[in-house]
Amino acid sequence: MLADFATLRVPLDEHNFDEHLSRAEQEGLTPLAFLARLVGEQADRRRERAIERRIHDARFPDVCTLAEFDWQFNAQTIDRGQIEQLAACDFLRRKDNLVLVGQSGLGKSRIIKSIARQACVLGYTVRYTTSGALFADLTAALADQTLPKRIRYYCRFDLLVIDEFGFDRMERDPSAQAASLLYKIIDSRGPHRSTALVTNIDFDAWSDYLGDPPLAMAVLDRIVDGAIVLKLTGKSYRAHRAKQLPSSAELTPK
Numbered sequence: 123m124l125a126d127f128a129t130l131r132v133p134l135d136e137h138n139f140d141e142h143l144s145r146a147e148q149e150g151l152t153p154l155a156f157l158a159r160l161v162g163e164q165a166d167r168r169r170e171r172a173i174e175r176r177i178h179d180a181r182f183p184d185v186c187t188l189a190e191f192d193w194q195f196n197a198q199t200i201d202r203g204q205i206e207q208l209a210a211c212d213f214l215r216r217k218d219n220l221v222l223v224g225q226s227g228l229g230k231s232r233i234i235k236s237i238a239r240q241a242c243v244l245g246y247t248v249r250y251t252t253s254g255a256l257f258a259d260l261t262a263a264l265a266d267q268t269l270p271k272r273i274r275y276y277c278r279f280d281l282l283v284i285d286e287f288g289f290d291r292m293e294r295d296p297s298a299q300a301a302s303l304l305y306k307i308i309d310s311r312g313p314h315r316s317t318a319l320v321t322n323i324d325f326d327a328w329s330d331y332l333g334d335p336p337l338a339m340a341v342l343d344r345i346v347d348g349a350i351v352l353k354l355t356g357k358s359y360r361a362h363r364a365k366q367l368p369s370s371a372e373l374t375p376k
Contacts, residue, residue: 176242180250186235196228196356205233208350209240213316214281219349220318223325227358230320231285238283238318246280253287253304260303269306277310281318288323288331301334301341308344319345 151159188209193202213220220237222230238248251259256276263272276282311317328342329335 173243180248182250186232188236199356209237211241211244214246219345221349221351222320224354226322228354234320241281248281249279250283252285257300273310276307281316283318285320287321301332301337305337305341
């Protein structure tokens with residue numbers, strides 16, 4: 123039997139097998155229950171490693187979960203049930219896009235990273251990036267003629283998260299082809315993969331941000347068509363935290 127487990131690449135040595143068998147005899151387990159315990163532990167470890175690998179490959183800059191989100195701060199404007207429903211990732215099963223729109227400081231990035239992390243747990247492949255990092259990567263690929271390869275890379279994930287779109291014009295300015303590059307990514311992913319975009323600018327400002335109105339509208343049409351669009355409002359967490367800091371007078375030594 124151990125040889126069969128080795129063929130199936132189940133890491134089980136003779137000592138562990140004897141230990142499991144002894145415990146099963148002591149507890150009076152049925153053959154089916156014994157097999158479920160024996161194989162189940164190994165399967166659980168393999169699933170945990172797969173989840174860890176998907177989270178690592180997603181390249182999240184930090185660990186975010188909805189359990190840590192402050193639901194009370196903007197309880198009147200941010201629907202907890204709606205966000206938690208998105209974290210079930212049915213939109214990924216349907217290949218729908220997701221767009222989060224709202225001013226800075228509402229927790230949009232934390233929400234999308236939490237949803238994307240849960241997608242990893244559920245077995246989906248994810249890649250997280252900011253629009254600035256994406257533009258820089260694609261611009262470099264354009265320069266060294268590896269753009270088709272990079273587009274294929276970004277198209278292979280079940281979910282591509284583009285965070286901080288429109289957050290800082292300085293990140294977009296070095297990429298003169300930003301609108302065209304973003305269009306290539308969105309168009310290539312098409313209806314077969316889900317893309318999540320997080321932005322602090324309304325749709326009517328996309329043309330100005332990307333600097334190419336026709337292409338900006340083409341990107342908008344492709345990402346918003348049939349997408350789940352969540353417009354968040356409320357108070358800024360960061361502004362609230364800043365108000366809690368002591369004044370300069372209070373910081374001055376007596």
